[in-house]
Amino acid sequence: DIQMTQSPSSLSASVGDRVTITxxxxxxxxxxxxxxxxxxxxxxxxxxxDASNLETGVPSRFSGSGSGTDFTFTISSLQPEDIATYYCQxxxxxxxxxxxxxxxxx
Amino acid sequence: QVQLxxxxxxxxxxxxxxxxxxxxxxxxxxxYYMHWVRxxxxxxxxxxxxxxxxxxxxxYAQKFQGRVTLTRDTSFSTAYMELSRLRSDDTAVYYCATxxxxxxxxxxxxxxxxxxVSS
Numbered sequence: 001d002i003q004m005t006q007s008p009s010s011l012s013a014s015v016g017d018r019v020t021i022t023x024x025x026x027x028x029x030x031x032x033x034x035x036x037x038x039x040x041x042x043x044x045x046x047x048x049x050d051a052s053n054l055e056t057g058v059p060s061r062f063s064g065s066g067s068g069t070d071f072t073f074t075i076s077s078l079q080p081e082d083i084a085t086y087y088c089q090x091x092x093x094x095x096x097x098x099x100x101x102x103x104x105x106x
Numbered sequence: 107q108v109q110l111x112x113x114x115x116x117x118x119x120x121x122x123x124x125x126x127x128x129x130x131x132x133x134x135x136x137x138y139y140m141h142w143v144r145x146x147x148x149x150x151x152x153x154x155x156x157x158x159x160x161x162x163x164x165x166y167a168q169k170f171q172g173r174v175t176l177t178r179d180t181s182f183s184t185a186y187m188e189l190s191r192l193r194s195d196d197t198a199v200y201y202c203a204t205x206x207x208x209x210x211x212x213x214x215x216x217x218x219x220x221x222x223v224s225s
Contacts, residue, residue, distance in 0.1 A: 032206070043215040044151070049207045056212075087151060091206045094165065095141050097151040 002026050006088050006098025012106045019075040021101045023088035028068050032092040035064050035073045037084045038100075044087060048073065080105060108132035110202050110216035117222045123190040126219045128202030133213055135183035136160040138204040142176065142187045145218075146198040154200075157185060192223045 003026040013019050023033070031051040036044035046055045048064035051071055061076045075082055083105060088098040113127040128140065142154040155166035157176040164176045175188045185202055203215040 034206070043201055043218050044203075046207075046212050046214065049212055053207075089151075089205065094156070094167075095143065095153040095205045097143075097153070100150050 002029060002090055002093050002096050004088055004090055004096050004098040006101060008101060009099060010102040010104070012104045013078050014106045015078055015080060017078045019078050019082075019103060021073040021086055021088075023066075023071045023073070023098045025069045025071075025090055025092075029090045029092035031067055032090055033064075033066070033071050034089045034091065035062075036087045036089060037082075038087065039084045047086075075103075078103070078105070108211065108213050110213060112200075112202060112216040112219045115220040115222070117224065118192050120193055120223055120225055122192050122223075123188060124192060124221050125186055125188040126200050126202075126221070128185045128187070128216050130183045130185070130213070133211055135178075136180060138206070138208060138213060140176075140178070140185040141203050141205045142174075143201045143203060143205075143215075144198040145201070146195070149198075154187070159185065189221075192221075194223050197221065197223045 005024045033051045035048040037047050038044045047058050047062050052064045063074045065072050085100045085102045087100050090096050111129045116124050118124050136159045139156045139158050141156045144152050154170050157164045159178045173190050178185045199218040199220050201215050201218050204213045
């Protein structure tokens, strides 16, 4: 099974800060990598698909990059409404999720 | 409107079974595998298995082998997840999701179904 290692598990940043989350796969996943935002009591919401494609309607401050086994998710300017837990997910083989990153406002 | 709509919350006793439905609309139901994912309270996301709605083929996570059954009814564009021999640690929100995009179409996850297992 493919393992996804996501870091950090939590972070605290100020409004307007640049926030970066990383995800490492245990093997090449051919860029089959999604990033989700989950708020309490809600289903995960897709933000980035295929490693770097912005889902329709998602603000442009969210972005994704990377290839092979190493991927990065960035919020260019953190907003109060971005408080949530973020997950990476590979779908090259079955589905596997990173452990999540809880983003808080400092 | 592309969406997955799941059945409502359930409360079950230990040892019982639960069956959750997931109705797809706004896209071709048979065009995407359907995955089931669960999330225990305060925990991360755990993949349970997938079903190919076109063929009915399934693949289950080893952890759930023998307890989970995924089925579908293409006439109603609906997928089902049945979990048997429920235990208290099966208390979780269960989601259906395609988990991927095809030709730029990315069906959102179902809203989730809370299953509570309690005596």
